[in-house]
Amino acid sequence: MYYVYLIMRRxxxxxxxxxxLIRRLKxxxxxxxxxxxxxxxxNELNARARERKLKQRGQTIRRLKxRxxxxxxx
Numbered sequence: 001m002y003y004v005y006l007i008m009r010r011x012x013x014x015x016x017x018x019x020x021l022i023r024r025l026k027x028x029x030x031x032x033x034x035x036x037x038x039x040x041x042x043n044e045l046n047a048r049a050r051e052r053k054l055k056q057r058g059q060t061i062r063r064l065k066x067r068x069x070x071x072x073x074x
Contacts, residue, residue, distance in 0.1 A: 002047035004054065005038040006064075013065070017051040019044070037068050 003021045007014045009032055018024035025035060041047040054061045 002041045002044045003038050004041070004047050004050045006036050006054075006068075007033045008036050009033040013061075015051060015054045015061070017047045037064070 002017060002019050003024075004015070004017045005021060005024070007016075007025070007028065009028070013036070014028075014033075016024065021035075021038060025033070039047075039050065041050070054064065
């Protein structure tokens with residue numbers, strides 16, 4: 001499985017993708033981080049494409065943030 005994830009740290013949202021979500025969160029090594037959302041994909045290409053869309057298209061991430069507003073503490 002491949003994962004696209006959002007973490008909140010220092011008041012900012014970080015977007016990434018990985019094949020091992022737990023390991024990747026440990027690698028961030030930030031004490032004040034919180035996993036706020038993730039999506040799972042069977043195909044790496046699909047996960048990478050989704051990550052790119054979230055990073056490059058402001059409206060896409062804005063809509064996702066609206067869906068998970070409570071998780072963001074807003």
